[in-house]
Amino acid sequence: MQDKKFSVVIAGGGSTFTPGIVMMLLAHQDRFPLRQIKFYDNDPDRQKIVADACEIIIRERAPQIKFLATTDPETAFTDIDFVLAHIRVGKYEMRSKDEKIPLKYGVLGQETCGPGGIAYGMRSIGGVVEIVHYMEKYSPNAWMLNYSNPAAIVAEATRRLCPNSRILNICDMPIDIEGKMAQIAGRESLHDIEWKYFGLNHFGWWTSIKDKKTGEDLMPKIRDYVWKHGYNLKYIKGDAGVQHVDPSWQVTFEMVKGFAPLDPNTLPNTYLKYYLCQDDVVAHSDIKHTRTDEVIEGREKEVFTECRRIAAAGTAKETSFVVDAHAVYIVDLATAIAYNTKANMLLIVPNEGAIENFDPTAMVEIPCLVGSDGPEPLVVGKIPQFQKGMMEQQVSVEKLTVDAWIEHSYLKLWQALTLSKTVPSAKVAKLILDDLIEANKDFWPELK
Numbered sequence: 001m002q003d004k005k006f007s008v009v010i011a012g013g014g015s016t017f018t019p020g021i022v023m024m025l026l027a028h029q030d031r032f033p034l035r036q037i038k039f040y041d042n043d044p045d046r047q048k049i050v051a052d053a054c055e056i057i058i059r060e061r062a063p064q065i066k067f068l069a070t071t072d073p074e075t076a077f078t079d080i081d082f083v084l085a086h087i088r089v090g091k092y093e094m095r096s097k098d099e100k101i102p103l104k105y106g107v108l109g110q111e112t113c114g115p116g117g118i119a120y121g122m123r124s125i126g127g128v129v130e131i132v133h134y135m136e137k138y139s140p141n142a143w144m145l146n147y148s149n150p151a152a153i154v155a156e157a158t159r160r161l162c163p164n165s166r167i168l169n170i171c172d173m174p175i176d177i178e179g180k181m182a183q184i185a186g187r188e189s190l191h192d193i194e195w196k197y198f199g200l201n202h203f204g205w206w207t208s209i210k211d212k213k214t215g216e217d218l219m220p221k222i223r224d225y226v227w228k229h230g231y232n233l234k235y236i237k238g239d240a241g242v243q244h245v246d247p248s249w250q251v252t253f254e255m256v257k258g259f260a261p262l263d264p265n266t267l268p269n270t271y272l273k274y275y276l277c278q279d280d281v282v283a284h285s286d287i288k289h290t291r292t293d294e295v296i297e298g299r300e301k302e303v304f305t306e307c308r309r310i311a312a313a314g315t316a317k318e319t320s321f322v323v324d325a326h327a328v329y330i331v332d333l334a335t336a337i338a339y340n341t342k343a344n345m346l347l348i349v350p351n352e353g354a355i356e357n358f359d360p361t362a363m364v365e366i367p368c369l370v371g372s373d374g375p376e377p378l379v380v381g382k383i384p385q386f387q388k389g390m391m392e393q394q395v396s397v398e399k400l401t402v403d404a405w406i407e408h409s410y411l412k413l414w415q416a417l418t419l420s421k422t423v424p425s426a427k428v429a430k431l432i433l434d435d436l437i438e439a440n441k442d443f444w445p446e447l448k
């Protein structure tokens with residue numbers, strides 16, 4: 001196996017994250033040698049912009065790696081070992097509606113949380129399942145590393161619709177926060193700490209953070225900082241702590257200080273702000289300019305401008321693209337499967353008793369040992385009443401959303417929206433639902 005070179009297809013080749021992930025893959029050829037990189041997308045024009053640049057990057061830095069970009073599923077998914085899936089069904093146009101429609105009714109608008117996440121989930125399920133089917137038709141031994149969002153709803157849907165498929169659902173938010181925790185604790189990197197965590201995707205808590213070498217309990221020091229400053233590193237690194245962090249993300253990282261003290265024994269994922277500070281989130285939202293607008297004006301503009309510049313110059317020698325350090329988890333995951341490393345990674349997997357006092361069929365985000373047969377979840381044990389109560393409400397929202405997609409059920413989707421901690425009443429849920437149905441008529445199944 002050590003001599004094997006792998007073939008990967010990036011599903012969602014036109015993604016703003018693709019160039020950084022390609023740069024990361026090229027930077028890890030020692031650990032994860034590649035013979036082929038393919039791009040697949042259902043928008044040829046968008047993908048071509050990214051592919052034209054990445055073809056030059058690969059040709060100049062790793063000419064031994066074969067590259068192609070296609071919109072043809074058979075071409076894309078034949079002869080591959082891994083599918084790296086990061087599609088956005090409906091693209092930013094629909095993300096913008098996900099974020100703006102709820103705000104019309106005084107409810108927070110967000111990519112993966114609340115009504116926006118439910119709407120996004122109703123679009124994503126079909127797109128991700130279609131790619132699973134392509135993978136299994138053309139490369140039945142391949143694994144899908146899925147980080148297409150909303151990962152919680154996509155994971156529940158693939159648990160039910162593709163129960164025997166080789167899919168690993170992962171999120172990079174905890175990895176990003178662990179990197180910040182390490183810096184708060186004065187450690188070089190997240191690899192210097194060992195942690196325990198449980199939750200749902202975008203809805204979890206750390207229960208233990210220790211120095212990997214000495215076993216020193218780092219939770220007290222990190223908690224003291226977080227209760228004052230959240231995960232905003234500005235207070236230890238000055239401006240360097242907020243470089244390349246969009247202002248709205250700085251607000252998100254700092255906002256954790258407002259709800260972390262709810263449980264002195266854990267530290268929360270940033271995403272819990274949407275369920276614990278929903279009033280402040282709405283108060284600071286601008287229905288005319290939401291996160292999607294920032295991304296279009298920021299990341300998308302920067303990435304696509306640089307892609308066009310590389311293609312026009314015919315060389316990437318001076319590129320501003322850098323290795324997406326957060327994306328290294330993709331190589332960690334792929335090599336765990338390829339070389340049976342039993343790496344300890346946070347994945348979204350069926351609970352099946354790992355959290356003793358929680359629904360065994362729930363897709364939970366917990367530490368797993370990953371090897372060639374996939375993830376082996378580590379035992380979490382009993383979770384506290386506070387987190388159990390929050391998770392039971394949220395996982396029911398996610399399950400009802402998948403029910404609604406499978407059954408084409410208006411009622412189940414109305415129940416999902418009504419049950420969300422971000423929505424104040426059944427009346428408001430119905431107003432939002434009817435607007436979302438109209439906005440998503442080209443993407444959702446027709447509800448009855």
Ligand SMILES: NC(=O)c1ccc[n+]([C@@H]2O[C@H](COP(=O)([O-])OP(=O)(O)OC[C@H]3O[C@@H](n4cnc5c(N)ncnc54)[C@H](O)[C@@H]3O)[C@@H](O)[C@H]2O)c1
Nearest residue numbers: 012014015016017042043086087088089127147149171172
């Ligand atoms: N799990 C995580 O932690 C994490 C982190 C970052 C981004 N993401 C996700 O990665 C995805 C990409 O994010 P982005 O901001 O770069 O989006 P983007 O819109 O720039 O790229 C998404 C690409 O997917 C393509 N696409 C849409 N539907 C498709 C389909 N059915 N089949 C094939 N291709 C399809 C689009 O044409 C587009 O090129 C999103 O789902 C985002 O939420 C997840």
Ligand SMILES: O=P(O)(O)OC[C@H]1O[C@H](O[C@H]2[C@H](O)[C@@H](O)[C@@H](O)O[C@@H]2CO)[C@H](O)[C@@H](O)[C@@H]1O
Nearest residue numbers: 111112149171172173174175176291295299326
């Ligand atoms: O609003 P966006 O599109 O910038 O980000 C939404 C995504 O946010 C998280 O991913 C972060 C990641 O945690 C961080 O380390 C860095 O890589 O930026 C990513 C994108 O900004 C979250 O985990 C994703 O699920 C969201 O899609």
Ligand SMILES: [Mn+2]
Nearest residue numbers: 151171172173
């Ligand atoms: Mn995520």
